Amino acid sequence: MSLKRLGRVLLVLAFITSTNASVLKLADVLVRSVELKSHIVSVGVNGASVNRLKSFVQTSVNSLVQDSDKGLYQVVKSLPVSGSDIKKKQRLLRLLKKRSSSVKSNEFVKAVNDIIFLADRYGQNAVTTLSCSVCVSDQLSALGFKTSIRNVGNKKIKHALKRIPSSPRKLYAFNSRRLKxxxxxxxxxxxVGEEDAKTLALFLELASRGDAKYKKLTKSIIKFNTKKGKVHLAGPDAPSSLWKLVGYKISDEKAEKWARVISSSLEQKSDRKRISSFYDNLLKETKGDSVKTEKVRKMRANNCFFN
Incomplete structure (x- = not known):
């Protein structure tokens, strides 16, 4: 093939690729690895945060679609949402239908936040947990991505999650019964914000029906959040939001570690000294591991669990 002819072929291929890209819907982009990564970069995400966000979206899509023959749009359309989740579903459907080239950065952020939230609530066989994006990536948080999502491998947590209802009304009733x-x-x-309701449910479920390790952890957190005989897990009087720890990759070993760290900090009387002791104790646990030590320092800088 002559160079001239080869040039024409490449030009045609480039045109076809460009044309296909221009007609792709956002729903198509979210299920295509290369296009998803490209779109993530286009909204200002860079470095390690690109693959982190990509994994959150893929986890969400997989949780929703599973083995369904339907496309992502149809799967989302069929979700049995109720209450305040209806608006999220409707907004996401509108955005999924848009050409990806016309989706603004803030719309992409909303779409990702919505699909992560809905996947956590309604994904088939969903055994996922949400957690604050700040501790995962300052950059993602700054760009407006609220939460991260991850699959749960811990069998005990999986069983607990499967006992937690999806609909906002039933979830509220579940949490209310557990608190009582x-x-x-x-x-x-x-x-408690809607994005944290399921994590609270998991915490309360572990406090009520978890094994000894998890009951020890939840008991230490409840004690940390007790002031003048009253337990404040959320709100202006809450000393911490340590109950959100169960939304991270919790294991039997980590449950024991967190319980140990929190219980040691309870030796201090004031909230300020307890918080300082919490991070000091956590740093001792990570001694010798530079990566974990840096994570703890980052948590301390962001005042994670104590805002």
């Missing part, structure tokens, strides 16, 4: 059984005021719920 633990002797904690129901008023805590008005301070």
């Amino acid at each position: 059984s633990l002797g904690i005021a129901n008023s805590n719920l008005k301070y």
Whole structure:
């Protein structure tokens, strides 16, 4: 083939590729690895955060689609949402239908936040947990990506998650019953955001029906959050949001470590000294591991669990 002819072929291929890219819907982009990564970069994400966000989206899509023959749009359309989740679903459907080339950066952020949230709530056989994006990536948090999502491998956590309902109304009722059984005021719920409701449910489920390791952890957190005989898990009087720890990659070993760290910090009387002791104790646990030590220092700088 002559160079001139080869040049024409390459030009045609480039045109076809460009044309295909221009007609791709956002729903297509979210299920295509290369296009997804490219779109993530286009909204200002860079470095290690690109692959992190990509994995969150892929985990969400896989949780929703599973082995379904339907496309992502149809799967989302068929989700049995209710209450405040209806708006999220409707907004996501509108964005999924848009040409990817016309999706603005802030719309992409909303779409990702919505698909992560809905996947966590309604994904088939969903055994996922949400957690704050700050501790995962300052950059993602700054760009507006609220939460991260991860698959849960711990069998005990999987079983607990499967007992937690999806709909907002049933989830609220579940949390209300669990709080009552633990002797904690129901008023805590008005301070719990919708993205944290399932994590709270997991915490309360472990506190009620978990094994000894998880009950020890949840008991130490409840004690940390007790002021003048009242438990404040959320709201302006809550000393911490340490209950969100169960939304991270928790294991039996980590549950024991966290319980040990929190229990040691309870030797201090004031909230300020307890928080300082918490991070000091955590640093001792990570001594000799530079990567984990840096993570703890980052947590301390962001005041994670104590904002």
